[in-house]
Amino acid sequence: MRPDKYAQVVVVGAGPAGLLAALTLAREGRDVILVDRKRQVGVPVRCAEGVGREALQEYVPLRPQWISATIRTVRLVAPSGEYVQLGRRMDGLVLDRVVFEEDLARQAAAAGARIFLNTYAGGLLMGPSGVEGLRLECDGQHRQVGCRLVIAADGVESRVARWAGIDTALALKDVETCAQYLLEDIDVDETRCDFFFGRREAPGGYAWVFPKGSGRANVGLGISGREAAGCSAKELLDRFVTKHYPQGRKAHFVAGGVPVSRSLRKPYASGLLVVGDAARQANPLSGGGIIPALEAGRLAAQVAHRSLSEGDVSEKALSRYRTAWNRSLGRSQNRYYRLKETVSRLPDRTLESTARALQDVDPEHLTLFRVFATALRRHPRLILDARYLFLPSV
Amino acid sequence: MIVIRDDICDHCGTCVSVCPRDAIFFGCEDIRVLEDRCDRCRRCLIVCPVQAVEDAS
Numbered sequence: 001m002r003p004d005k006y007a008q009v010v011v012v013g014a015g016p017a018g019l020l021a022a023l024t025l026a027r028e029g030r031d032v033i034l035v036d037r038k039r040q041v042g043v044p045v046r047c048a049e050g051v052g053r054e055a056l057q058e059y060v061p062l063r064p065q066w067i068s069a070t071i072r073t074v075r076l077v078a079p080s081g082e083y084v085q086l087g088r089r090m091d092g093l094v095l096d097r098v099v100f101e102e103d104l105a106r107q108a109a110a111a112g113a114r115i116f117l118n119t120y121a122g123g124l125l126m127g128p129s130g131v132e133g134l135r136l137e138c139d140g141q142h143r144q145v146g147c148r149l150v151i152a153a154d155g156v157e158s159r160v161a162r163w164a165g166i167d168t169a170l171a172l173k174d175v176e177t178c179a180q181y182l183l184e185d186i187d188v189d190e191t192r193c194d195f196f197f198g199r200r201e202a203p204g205g206y207a208w209v210f211p212k213g214s215g216r217a218n219v220g221l222g223i224s225g226r227e228a229a230g231c232s233a234k235e236l237l238d239r240f241v242t243k244h245y246p247q248g249r250k251a252h253f254v255a256g257g258v259p260v261s262r263s264l265r266k267p268y269a270s271g272l273l274v275v276g277d278a279a280r281q282a283n284p285l286s287g288g289g290i291i292p293a294l295e296a297g298r299l300a301a302q303v304a305h306r307s308l309s310e311g312d313v314s315e316k317a318l319s320r321y322r323t324a325w326n327r328s329l330g331r332s333q334n335r336y337y338r339l340k341e342t343v344s345r346l347p348d349r350t351l352e353s354t355a356r357a358l359q360d361v362d363p364e365h366l367t368l369f370r371v372f373a374t375a376l377r378r379h380p381r382l383i384l385d386a387r388y389l390f391l392p393s394v
Numbered sequence: 395m396i397v398i399r400d401d402i403c404d405h406c407g408t409c410v411s412v413c414p415r416d417a418i419f420f421g422c423e424d425i426r427v428l429e430d431r432c433d434r435c436r437r438c439l440i441v442c443p444v445q446a447v448e449d450a451s
Contacts, residue, residue, distance in 0.1 A: 037422060046406060120422040137422060157407030162416050169414045177408055177441045225412065225441045233443040255443035257408030 003125070003133050003146030007033040007114070009304055010134050011151040012121045012160050014041050016290050017276030018153030019104040020059060020297035021304075026111035028305045033145060034108065035119040035136060042101035046256035048180065048210045048218045049095045050193060051290045056093065059294040063103060068212040069094040072191040073363065076371060079198035079348050082355035084371050085363040092193065094210045094218070095290075124150065124163040129314070130270025131164060149304050149313050151273050153297065156257045158278040164269040168278070172225035174261035176205050176287055179233040180220030181241060183248035188217050196240070197351050203227035204344050207240050219245065222258060222287060224344060260284040262337050263330055268318040273300040281329070285336040285343070292329055299324045343372055350375050395451055396427045396434060402446035409438035409447055 009025055011018045014036035022034040049068065056062060071092030077083040109115055118138055125133035125144060133146040152160035156175075158168035188211045196207040204224025211217045221237040234255065241248060259280040267274040267281075275281070275296040282289030303321040307313045322330075354375040358366065398409070398418075403425060410418045417431035418438065427438070439447040 118422070122421075139422075155407060157410035157420060159410065159416070159420065168411075169416075170411050172412060172437060172440060175408065175412055175441055177443045179443045225437075229440045232445045234445070253404075254406070255404040255408070256406040257411050257441065257443070259411065 003144040005033070005143065005145045007031045007145060007147050008308060009033070009149045009151060010035065010145055010147045011153055012036075012134070013153035013155055013276075013278070014038070014101065014105060014115070014117075015153060015155060015276060015293060016101070016104075017278075017293035017297040017300075018151065019101060019108060020294050021151050021153060021275060021301045022113045022115075023104060023108040023111060024298055024301035025305060026108055026113040028301075029112075030305060030308065032108075032113040033147070034105075034113050034115045035121060035134075036115075036117055037120045039118045040098075041105045041115075041117065042098040044252075044254050045097045046178075046180075046254050047097055047290070048208050048220055049097050049212075050210050050288065051093050051095055053091045053093050055291045056294075059298060060104070066095050066100040066103065067093050068096045069190050069210075071193050071211075075192060075194045076355075077194060077196045078351040078355045079201065080352045080355075082352055082359070084355050084358050084366065086366045086371070088364050094193070094212055096212075121154065121160060124160065124272075126164075131272045148308060149271055149273070151275060151300055151304065152278050153275045153293075154278050156259055156277045158274070158280075161264070161267075161269075161272070161274045161278060164272045166264065166266060166269060166274065168264065168274075168280070170225070170257075170259055170261055170280070172228070174259065174280075174284075175225040176222035176258040176260050177225055177228050177233045178205075178220055178222035178256050178258055178287075179237040180218055180254050180256075181237065181248075181250045182212065182216060182252040183219045183241065183245055184216050184251045186215055186217060186245050186248040188215070197348075199348050201240060202236060207237070209244075216251070219248070224260075258282060258287040258289065260287055260337075260340055263325065263333055266322065267325065268315065268321055270315045270318070271313050273304060273318060273321050275300045281325070281333065283336055284333060285340045292333070295329055296325060299328065339372065343375070346375055395429055395449075396432055396436070396439060397448055397450045398425050398427060398438075399446045399448060400424070402444055404444055404446070406443065408441050408443060412437040412441050
């Protein structure tokens with residue numbers, strides 16, 4: 001069957017990774033189609049929306065309308081209520097991701113990208129030399145799009161890469177199952193993000209409170225898939241909200257999974273690049289995925305552009321994307337992965353004694369690394385695992 | 395058989411991310427388990443954040 005449409009590149013998924021890839025390629029003059037199964041870009045937002053200002057500005061000029069709150073300090077709260085405070089003059093942001101992503105989509109469209117929403121990717125068209133297009137479905141209509149290259153930015157479910165033979169299935173220990181409310185009418189410090197740890201409240205994960213301005217906050221909770229049998233993130237979140245914000249109004253609910261895995265060993269195939277959550281590139285310790293997604297989207301677009309210019313989108317040509325990813329964030333992500341494996345086994349009493357040990361330290365001098373280093377000193381058996389943190393990653 | 399309750403499901407795709415058999419069809423409007431592919435490992439049921447996945451056998 002002949003394709004109905006043609007583009008040089010088709011990007012599947014209009015999250016941060018897919019949007020930045022499409023925008024970058026369109027600005028290079030590439031003929032790009034971006035598809036997403038959502039009816040509106042960015043909706044629903046399955047994300048706590050936290051990001052560093054400086055890091056974000058590496059990728060896109062910041063616009064004030066994207067910002068819900070500016071974060072100066074972070075608290076890590078132990079089950080006893082004791083906490084460690086990090087920083088006083090941080091420069092973090094809680095984004096309004098809907099506005100942010102709509103803006104990126106508008107910029108991509110202005111640069112020439114064709115964007116199709118409410119459009120579902122149903123399979124890859126494979127030829128003798130790899131990926132040659134996509135099957136799409138929109139309102140019951142089936143279409144085919146031919147292309148030289150597909151960029152899979154389809155999020156945690158990561159189905160597109162599977163169709164090309166890449167095993168993307170996450171182990172239970174490598175996924176956080178999460179739920180989040182947008183709470184309104186609550187009393188929160190609008191310059192502070194809180195993380196609540198504890199084996200009973202959030203086994204193998206944490207609860208978070210990220211202010212959104214005007215007495216609102218993203219209040220969510222994630223637990224390790226390994227600990228999720230017999231309970232659910234939503235149940236635990238409801239318990240957390242009842243305990244901490246009984247007066248809060250639940251304005252909106254989202255569920256979601258966050259990959260806390262090593263990134264895909266091979267995030268490419270002939271005619272295919274895999275980016276963002278789909279390539280398991282989120283930070284495995286924090287679950288933060290916006291910056292890794294933007295980095296991967298940009299790197300993939302650069303490699304795609306160069307490979308198209310050279311007329312070679314073979315596996316070998318596209319493997320430059322993996323090299324670039326490993327050089328930029330891949331290696332440190334692997335170190336974070338090892339730290340996650342260790343920290344997820346810390347007992348509650350270690351978190352509490354850590355909070356006490358650090359309570360007189362100036363928050364300005366505290367880093368996440370120092371907090372966990374202290375925790376590990378208090379739980380010496382884990383130092384054996386922590387040694388891997390200091391070995392170069394493969 | 396494993397079933398996904400559409401009245402509870404939030405269409406977040408977490409179940410799809412852990413399925414080792416690619417046995418969950420995730421279409422425009424519907425999401426369901428393909429019985430002939432499913433080997434009933436129950437990972438989808440364990441990770442669902444809202445308990446929309448049930449073992450109906």
